Amino acid sequence: MIFGIQKTILVPVFVVATYQVFAQPPITRPAFDHFDVATIKPTAPDWKGGAYFRMQGGHRFIVQNYTVQSLVAAAWNLPTRLVSGGPAWSSTDPYDIVAGTPDELRPDRDEQMSMLRKLLLERFKLTFHRETKRILIYELRVANSGPKMKQSEGPPPEGRPAPVFSLFPVRRARLPARDATMAEFASVLPHGAVDRPVVDKTGLTGRYDFVLDWAPDESDFDGMMRALPPLADDSSEPGLFTAVQQQLGLKLVPARGPIDTIVLEHVERPADN
Secondary structure (H helix, E strand, C coil), X not given: CCCCECCCCCCCCCCCCCCCCCCCCCCCCCXXXXXXXXXXXXXXXXXXCCEEEEEECCCEEEEEEECHHXXXXXXXXXXXXHEEECCHHHHCCCEXXXXXXXXXXXXXXXXXXXXXXXXXXXXXXXXXXXXXEEEEEEEEEXXXXXXXXXXXXXXXXXXXXXXXXXXXXXXXXXXXXXXXXXXXXXXXXXXXXXXXXXXXXXXXXXXXXXXXXXXXXXXXXXXXXXXXXXXXXXXXXXXXXXXXXXXXXEEEEEEEEEEEEEEEEECCCCCCC
């Protein structure tokens, strides 16, 4: 989430600030090729706060309650079910990560995941190979009505925020996106909203600002919705597929296609920090 999903509270994703655009020299971003420092520890047995990724402030990267397979899935942008192999504990034993990011600029999502990939390779002694499988997917396509999203005017100065799900106490979900591509939107949906990989087939090459609101099914987000009260019978909140079409002018079409998966070959528990 930043890939975080929290169970019973509204998670603020980003604050939209107004600003004037002046002629300024472009900001040179650092390489962000590794964390300055990182601590990895097993999640406390009595932890009940859910599982999430997030940036705390501008320079503190936090992962809570993620297994190695889930970490690999997030870092390489795959649904967890497309990561297999490794020792049995790699899919059952959760870990917490607290890491410091370099430089004074806040890393964006891609930069965070690049540093996480290097951390996993180094600290878990991770090796893997890829296998392409033909499986059930969804294709993201433009609906007959045409796209309804607002063309983005560009990212904020601090960098593009990652699209992140917010879950409300009553069974309702929101996905705000700013300066996002359709490929980025498609890639985030399998992380809880749908049970298949999503492939961008819209042909749209721009960046867009939008907010998607819908009522998730009980099975969505790894069954987390079962713990939340249902919507009232007169609620106007649509399901995801209807919301995508009505609010964005897009549609999710069931299909079958080739998808890269990851097979873990070697994983070691990290040394005590």
